[in-house]
Structures are given as C-alpha cells and as structure tokens.
Amino acid sequence: MKDVAARAGVGLKTVSRVVNGEPGVTADTERRVREAIGALGFRRNDSARILRKGRTASIGLVLEDLADPFYAPLNRAVEEVARDHGALLFNGSSAEDADRERELALALCARRVDGLIVIPAGHDHRYLEPEMAAGVATVFVDRPAGRIDADAVLSDNFGGARDGVAHLVAHGHRRIGFIGDRPTVHTATERLRGYHAAMDAAGLPADDSWISLGPTAPERVTAEAERMLTGPRPVTALFTGNNRVTATVVRVLARLPRPVALVGFDDLELADLLSPGVTVVAQDAARLGRTAAELLFHRLDGAGEEPRQVVLPTRLIVRGSGEVGP
Amino acid sequence: MKDVAARAGVGLKTVSRVVNGEPGVTADTERRVREAIGALGFRRNDSARILRKGRTASIGLVLEDLADPFYAPLNRAVEEVARDHGALLFNGSSAEDADRERELALALCARRVDGLIVIPAGHDHRYLEPEMAAGVATVFVDRPAGRIDADAVLSDNFGGARDGVAHLVAHGHRRIGFIGDRPTVHTATERLRGYHAAMDAAGLPADDSWISLGPTAPERVTAEAERMLTGPRPVTALFTGNNRVTATVVRVLARLPRPVALVGFDDLELADLLSPGVTVVAQDAARLGRTAAELLFHRLDGAGEEPRQVVLPTRLIVRGSGEVGP
DNA sequence: CTGAAAGCGCTTACAG
DNA sequence: CTGAAAGCGCTTACAG
Structure with a gap:
C-alpha cells in the first residue's frame, strides 16, 4: 500500500479510500491510484484490516464428520447464512473426539472468529467460557452444550x-x-x-x-x-x-x-x-443449520437475551x- | 499482552516466549506470567501473529456444493491433510456459478490463505494469476483450470x-x-x-x-x-x-x-x-481430495516444478x- | 535469562 | 478533497 501511494503520488489514506470505495476522491486521483494498484499487483491484506477493525467477518463450524451425508446440508445452510452476512466459514471435524473438538474450537477462537457453531462431541464446554465472555458468539447444534448455559438448536x-x-x-x-x-x-x-x-x-x-x-x-x-x-x-x-x-x-x-x-x-x-x-x-438438517446460523448472527447483532433452546420438529x-x- | 506483561512485571517478549513455549524463561518468571494470563483471561490474537509471520496456516477449499454427498468425503480428506500440516480450512460453495467462484476465491486470497483448492465452476481462471504469482499455491480438483497452467487432480x-x-x-x-x-x-x-x-x-x-x-x-x-x-x-x-x-x-x-x-x-x-x-x-472422492491437498502442501514446501496433472483411476x-x- | 525498539499492513481520528 | 500520525497485537532482530 505504501508502494501504491508512492507511485500514485498520494497519501496512504487515499489509497485506502479507493480500495474500499469510500467517497471523497476525485476521478483523476482515483485513476492514478488504480493504475498504480494494477501495475504493482496490489491486493489488500485482510489480516491487517482485521487486526485494526476488530471483527474478522468469519465464523467457525465444528462438526462431527465433514464426510457424513447427514451434516452436509447443515454445513451448506450455515454457509449460506454466513454469506448473506458477508462472513467466511471455517470448518472442521471433531471425529467424535472431545479433545479434538476443544483443540479445533480454541484454534478458531485464536483466529478471532466472530462466532462459533458447534456440534458437540464432548460433554464439558467450560473451556469455552473465557471465549464467550470475551465476545465470541456461540451456538450449539444437534446436541446441547455440557456444563455451561448456551444457545442450542436441536431436533425433537x-x-x-x-x-x-x-x-x-x-x-x-x-x-x-x-x-x-x-x-x-x-x-x-x-x-x-x-x-x-x-x-x-x-x-x-x-x-x-x-x-x-x-x-x-x-x-x-x-x-x-x-x-x-x-x-x-x-x-x-x-x-x-x-x-x-x-x-x-x-x-x-x-x-x-x-x-x-x-x-x-x-x-x-x-x-x-x-x-x-x-x-x-x-x-431437517438444513433447517438445523440455518436456524443455528441465524441465531448466531442475531447474537452478533447485539442481542443479549438469555441463552435460548430451539427444538425443531421431525417428520x-x-x-x-x-x-x-x- | 501489554497488560499481562505489566501485571507479571516482565517485558512483552517474555510473555511471547511463555505463550509460544519458547526456551529461555526461568520457572519462576514463567509462573508469574501464567498467573497474569489466567487472571486477565488473555488469549493470543492469531491475526496479529499472522500479520507479522507471513504464513496464515490456513487453506481454502472452493467446491460446487457443500451439501452434495459426492463432495463430502473430498472435503473431509482435504481437512485431514490440512490438519496434519497444522492448517485450518476455510470452505464455501460456488453453486456452479463462475462469478460466485471468483468472488469466494478472491475473498480467501485477501485473507491470505497459504493455498487454495478449487473445484472450478467457471472456465477462465486468469483472475487467479496475480494471486498465484504472489505465492498462493493453487490446485484444481475434479475439473482442470481454464486458460491458465495449473496443478490439477482429476478422475479418469x-x-x-x-x-x-x-x-x-x-x-x-x-x-x-x-x-x-x-x-x-x-x-x-x-x-x-x-x-x-x-x-x-x-x-x-x-x-x-x-x-x-x-x-x-x-x-x-x-x-x-x-x-x-x-x-x-x-x-x-x-x-x-x-x-x-x-x-x-x-x-x-x-x-x-x-x-x-x-x-x-x-x-x-x-x-x-x-x-x-x-x-x-x-x-474415489476421498483420494481426489487427499491427493490435491498433498500436492498443495508439497508446493507450499517450496516445490517449484512445472504444474502437474494427476489422473486417478475409476472402478x-x-x-x-x-x-x-x- | 530478559527486554526495548521497530515493524507487519492496514484503519481511525483528526486536521487542513 | 487529501494526508500525517498513531495504533491494532503480535514477532523479529538485537543488545545486554
């Protein structure tokens, strides 16, 4: 970005404005910046952006097994809701192992995902309390959380x-x-x-x-x-x-x-x-996923109500x- | 981290050493740092770490539809290989739409994924050339890339x-x-x-x-x-x-x-x-995924050979x- | 064994 | 309409 600014003969902030489509740049300045971006092959680094902005616009999904056909529609439904909210999706399998679930969930928290959707393998989720207290919205799906009070979306x-x-x-x-x-x-x-x-x-x-x-x-x-x-x-x-x-x-x-x-x-x-x-x-696996993701973004939008348990009917x-x- | 250092009465670098398990810290200092970490609920922010270190230890997988049972084992196989290499996995669906594929792939590149595995929906992948030139390892799977020379893993x-x-x-x-x-x-x-x-x-x-x-x-x-x-x-x-x-x-x-x-x-x-x-x-969908992911990490380890096309047998x-x- | 300074690449808050 | 300075939270390269 510094190189782009130098080549275009403008300040850093002006490059930032062009890259983010913010107003307040003359057509001529914008053209010069765009030329420099093209010539230098500049690509904004979202890691730096995230560091400054706080929210990462990403959520994590921890499920039992990505290969299980039952979870595939749930996975897709979560992705669609995330996409509607401009967020990217991390995911991984716990392989029905509590240690692996924890390891994965905490790795996602270290990446500062905005929220986490978990199909629990373990029965003690107190390890997530510090993360939740620090603001990571968390919704459990398919099975309830163990030993903590948290949102859950379940089938009947x-x-x-x-x-x-x-x-x-x-x-x-x-x-x-x-x-x-x-x-x-x-x-x-x-x-x-x-x-x-x-x-x-x-x-x-x-x-x-x-x-x-x-x-x-x-x-x-x-x-x-x-x-x-x-x-x-x-x-x-x-x-x-x-x-x-x-x-x-x-x-x-x-x-x-x-x-x-x-x-x-x-x-x-x-x-x-x-x-x-x-x-x-x-x-309805897709509905489980959709409901959980919608609840997650509802929390992210600042809804601070008590944890809620949603039960969906079977057919x-x-x-x-x-x-x-x- | 600054707060932890202050509370423990040490420098930033010492906190960093403890958090990352680096040697050269006395047992007593380490204990004080750990106490401060616990009391303050400190969690390392990997976004900042990534910004400084370069590699993000994450890869992206763009597939057609997360809900399609054919791709579920491929997804899981990619995850397992990523996990073996200490990397986290982003993924998303192109929904068989070339624009959505590009949008998703470029969003992942902006997050500076180390590598990208793509099941192409479109037929022109020149949009990825600047990313690949900038060092994003890219492997196509199930279908070859369009209009660029790139690694591909296909079935026969x-x-x-x-x-x-x-x-x-x-x-x-x-x-x-x-x-x-x-x-x-x-x-x-x-x-x-x-x-x-x-x-x-x-x-x-x-x-x-x-x-x-x-x-x-x-x-x-x-x-x-x-x-x-x-x-x-x-x-x-x-x-x-x-x-x-x-x-x-x-x-x-x-x-x-x-x-x-x-x-x-x-x-x-x-x-x-x-x-x-x-x-x-x-x-063998799992083998397609595994082969593609292994090829990706092979490239990440610095293998600079010509792009390769791998064809797997059917049965x-x-x-x-x-x-x-x- | 330990820490101060510089910097990763952006955005924020401000001033002009 | 535009830009200089400070700072997000870490790690690197050094010095002691």
Missing part, C-alpha cells in the same frame, strides 16, 4: 423416536427392538427415552435384550440385529437410532426370508426405492417398511 | 465412461443412451467422449437422439429417459453421467414393467440394496443393473 429427538415407535405399535407390534448409538451421545439417549415413552404409553414391556446402544460400526449393529431377531422371543420390528444404523439393518433384513418391520431415525437417499421403502423419522415419512405387520 | 472420466459403456456392449446392447450434465461441465464432455469411444470401438453407431446433455434437474432427466425408452427404436440400456442423474433414472426404471440395463457414473449409498443392484463406475462395480441383457 424424544418426540420423533416416540412417534416412530408408536407407529410400529399401531401396526400391531408388541416386541420392538431399539438399536442406537453409544449412550454417551445425547441424541442416542433422547431417542431411547422416546422408545420407552411409546412402549409405556402402549402398556408394553421393554425387555433389556431388545435394547442395544453402542458404536455404529456395521459389525456390531449386524450382530445385535441378528441376535434380536432370533431366539425364543424374537422382536417383530426394529427401530434404528440413526442413518448409519438404519443402512446396516436394511442390509441384514434384506437377507431374511420373511419381512421384518423397520422404522429408522434420519432419512436416507434412495430409501424410497428399496422394497419395501424405508419408513423413517426425518430431521414421519411412511414408505412401507414400517407398515409390515408382526 | 474418459476411461471410466468408456469402460462402463463397453460393459453394456459386452452384455449384448447395441442401442445405448447417454444422459449427462450440461456440456459446459468438463466431466460431462469427457464422459461423453468415453461413451463415443466405446461405441466406436464396438463398431456401433451412436444416434444423436440417444445422447442428452443438460441440467440434472429430475424433470429434465425423467423426460429424456422416457423419450429414449419409447418410440420406434428405443435404447435397451442407459449410461448415466453422474450421481444425480443416476438416482433419477433409477426412479424412472423402477416404474417400467421390463428391466432396462443401467450403468451409472459415481457410486450411490444403498445402490447395492436395490433390485437389481446398480452397477456403477465409482470415483467398475458390478451389481446387477449393468448385466441385464437387451
């Missing part, structure tokens, strides 16, 4: 699971299995709560052997599904706790001679084309697999 | 499509349709070239009415598939140019009384569970739909 995991299981009950099932993610994952336990609520409401017992929470690795899920489907009192229907579990269970059921009822949490691509089509409780999509009788 | 679109169509020919088909993305998309025309190569190699004519390039909106793809499958000389097999087209055509074929052969470019989740399973030419996955006879 309890209600969605309850409705899905009630749907199976309505189709005559009395022995229904539940296979979900590890019990440390908030959504897994909420959905299990929904399962119990539906069984209780129907006056049905929920045998311990019908419930399995754990890693979503295909080997474990396959073994558990096969176990529940055999033995003296096999289940006649399964409720699966997320998209990865559902995909694996669909594969197990495809190998069986008789159809077994299935309702899954989360929608899947092509689920309508299987026979039978897979009945699911769908979340039961009937396609056939959930309507198979016992 | 030509060879993959040729093999897929040859597979249909080997199963007895003589009238094969091709439905792909718009002719402005590099991968679409390369795959069409592969189609022609396979037809020519088999001595088969390729009727113009069997070929359709255009938007991948379901309405258009459905209409084109139905048109090719009816009339006096209907095709007996279809080759689809990408994941979105394949998903739509699978829906069309599911409604037909007789099975029609299909091979698609790009793999789909659950494709193995449809009946018949969908035979595809699969790309034919046989599942049933491509083995249906005419």
